[in-house]
Structures are given as C-alpha cells and as structure tokens.
Amino acid sequence: MENVSSNIKVRPAASGKAERSKSGFWLVVLGAALWGADPLFRIILLKEHMTATQIVLIEHILLVLFVAPMLWKHRSELKGLKLRHVGALLFLSWGGSAIATILFTQGLSSGNLNAVVLLQKLQPIFAILMAKLLLREKLPKHFTWLFIVALAGTYLLTFGFTFPFGHVNDFVKVGSLFSLGAAALWGGSTVMGRLMVGKMEYETVTSLRFILALPLLIGITINQGDPWQVHTDGGTLAAVSINMLGQALLPGLFSLMVYYKGLTTTKASVATLAELSFPMVSVLINWIVFHQVVTPTQAVGFILIWAALFMISRKSAA
Template structure:
C-alpha cells in the first residue's frame, strides 16, 4: 500500500534530505526496542500498549484530518472494513501484546535481532501465496538471515531448538514476528485500495480498543491509571513509542516511498536491528555477547543481500 499523503520531487525535497529521514525512520524503529523494554519492566504491559496506541491514534487522526483523509473513511467498502478489523486485531493488538510481554523477559538488543525473521517469513509466504519472484541471491540472503536469527535466539547454541530449550521470551518475540508477517500479508490480500495512512490510523484505533478491553479484564482498571503515577523517564519512553516510532517514523517512511520507491525505502529497514542493539547498549547498558555479534552480523548481512537481490533478475 502506498500513501498519497506525501509527494516528494527533486524540487520539493533534495535527495539527501529524504535519505536522512529514512535513516531517522530506522533509528526511531530501532529505538522502540529499548523504549519498550523500559516500559515493559515498569508498568503493566496491556495498559502501556493501550496508552501508546491511544496517544498515537490522536496524532494520526489529526494528521488524517489535515490531509482531508477523514472523508476517505466513508468510502471504504464492507470488505475493506473487515480487512482493517482483522489487521488491527493481528497487526496492532497481537503484535503489541507479544512485543510488551517479550520485552519483559528478553533484553532489547537481543529482541531487536530476533525479529529479523520478519522479512524472511514474509518473502517466503508472499512467494507461495502471491507468486512473488524469488531468485538465488534472495535465497542466499534468507539463509544468512535465518542462520543469524537462529544463533541470536539460541544464544549461540543452535541445537537448543531441537531439544526444546527455547526460552519463553524468545517464543513470545517469534509470536510478535508472526503477527507482523500476517499483518503485512493481510495488507496485500484484504486492503487493496486503502492508502497507508488510513490503514495505520484505523488499525491503530481498532487495536487500541482491543488492548483497552484486555487491560480492563486482565489487569483491572487501576492498571490503566499506573502511567499517571510514573516519572518523566517513563512518559518520555511512552511518547517516544507513540509519537516517534508509531507516527513520525511512518511519515518519513511514506515520504521515502513516494520519493525513492518502495524498494529503496524498505532497504533502510535493514538498519533497524543495528540501531536497536546500539541504543540498547548505550541507553540501557546491555552487553553485546558473541552470539549477538555473530548472529547479528549474519542476520543484517542476509537482509542486505535480500534487498539488493530483489533488483536482480537471477
């Protein structure tokens, strides 16, 4: 899906500025992991996720209103509304629950590397369901990325997967990755004709409703009030996730897609786990052990090979 919100041309924005915004996008998404780790260890996870998407929804609605996008909601078909509801349940509610629960148990840097499985699974399923093209170089990239993620997930002991010794936190993060893959593929199948800004706004709203209901049932109303007693650092992390990683990063990504094309813009996503590990080390003092260094290098290298290979015919 491509947003019509931004139309960048050489006359309206120079190429270097677009590339800097895409770099900023990758940094914001990378920073979401240490920010989420701080929140997951301090507050009830469902309540935090409800606040995050509640704040983001207010900002997204303002953005949609500023671009006359609210009128587009009236033109959505029943099928599109159904697709948006399903995408909100999986891509926002499901993703947010696994994201917060996983980060409560796994260091942010390692978590950011675990989800390098996202593009591999998405590419394989898109080739199977939609007939998207694969080539040898994409296969090599997927193999490298998968091997790297495997090393990170198992803490450098790959045979752990065969003996059932995988940790609960890593399993939760794989659930997070599965939700994002499903959300991406749903967008391809069910949300044709819906622009990216409308999709992001509506799914954020629907997902927030599910998160709020779940928080009320499983964490009780007092959990939703917990952030009100939190300190400035917690609120800074919460607003970073809502305004930075959920709204501003999407704005910069959409602008990059409009100016450079989806392939060039999406290549910057390769840098997200790099920023995640870097910010977790700087901001949270997390250590980068050998399995993270080796596995991370393989995973990021594999993603880079995949992005480059999509432009190759063989």
C-alpha cells in the same frame, strides 16, 4: 527521445531525481533510527510495573487522539469497502498494531534485549512468504537457500551455539520467541498494506490501524485483569506520562510517516541498508543505558540475517 537530444533537459531531471533519491534515503535512515529508540521507552515503562498490554493500550489511546482528525478528514474513503479490505484492515490493526506490539514489549521484559531487537530484521522474510501465499507474488531467485541462511542467523541470535531443549521451561520463556511472533505479524502487515494500495490514502490506513486496534486492546486488558501499579506521586506520574507520549509520537507515529515518505523514492535494496540504523541505534542504547553488549554469536547471527535480506532485496529489485 526528446531528453536524449537535449543536455539542458536531461541534467536537471537527473539531478532532481538524484536529490530526491538521496533525501529519501536519509528519511528512511531517520525513520528506522527512531524505531531504534522504541525499546528505551518501553523498558522504562516496564520497570514502573506496567504490563505489556497496559503499555500498548495507553500508547494507542494517545495515537488515536492524534489520528482521529485525520480519519474524519478522509472519511469518504470508507465507502465501498469490500470484505477483503475489511480483513486486511483488521489484520493491520489487530495483528500488526495490537498483538505484535504486545509480543514485542513482552519480549523486551523476558529476553535478551539485543536479540529481541535484532530479530526484527526478519520482517521482510515473513512479508515475502505471505506475499507469495496471499498475493501470488513470485519468490526471488535462490530464496530457499537464502531463507535457510536467515534461519541459521535467527538460531544463533536466539540460542547461540547451545541446544535449546535441555530445559523446556527455559525454552518457552525465551523472549526471542515473542520477538519472532511480532516480526511475523509486522511482516504480514506489510502485505496487508499492499492490498490497500490504491483503495485508500496512506493517512487513512494509518489512522484505521490504530483506531480499530483500540477495542481489542481494551478487551484484552479487561480480560487479563492485571492491576494498575503506577505510582501516583507527581514526579513518577510525570515521568511515565512523558515516556508514554514520547513513545507514541517518536518511534510510533512520526517515524512511520517519515519512513514511508522516504521509501517512495528509495529502492528496496538501498532501503535495506538504510534500515540498519534501526538495530544499530537500539544496540547502542542497550549498551549505553542497559549495559548489554552484543556477543560474538549475536554478531554472527545478525550478519547472516542481514546478508540474506540484502541478497533477497537485490534480487527482488532486479
């Protein structure tokens, strides 16, 4: 009640809160925009005849070099971990960091680039469903109908107005299915991250996410036995190295840190708007670099997905 009776106290506090909220919004925009540059790096590497698993493995090796000192600094937080915490960390690292990234990379090599990217907006849907199952969180009002709208948008993004089962082989090879799998795992990783809130610092969880994924990626790469076909001439090797480093640091580590920093002062409904910078940047890059234009059907599908997510986030915030 003291703030109500004093204009001198209220205004600076409100102003400071508004400034933090404003800066947080633009941090979310920046972090999501950096995610939008991720396909550019991955497609260039795929054109160098590297497999999706090989790209993700090297990416994680680079990331581990950067986050290992961070984990060492917070090593005391590893004491007293319970089985559910270990399970959450394994889902984060194996599912969200290793397998999901492989699926997304594979989707870029075998599907429509814009559809693969835009389908990632479904991540919050999967996160809400898993939060309901695992954390017993209450679903937002009218979630079922909004979910159906999002599914309709997903269908349009993936198949357009055609029936997908005319040729089974074509259906199985649709890159959008890989993208959906990645979105499901990344959405689930959000829930697993919530389980770790209060148990560890965010820096510790981030470093464990990359470090624990490394043994699995090494095992998958060895089991696949694909030859490494990167050209060894100086120019090509330098270009590949720069792309790998840029991919690991910009849309990988740096964007993740910036995004979560901004999210601490940004409402969920506002963050949904800010995250539109992700598909917008990706679609723009696909248009300029890879000459892929968004079709009217894809535009309608994306609008349906975003409208459903926006309504869900508004109801969740309420």
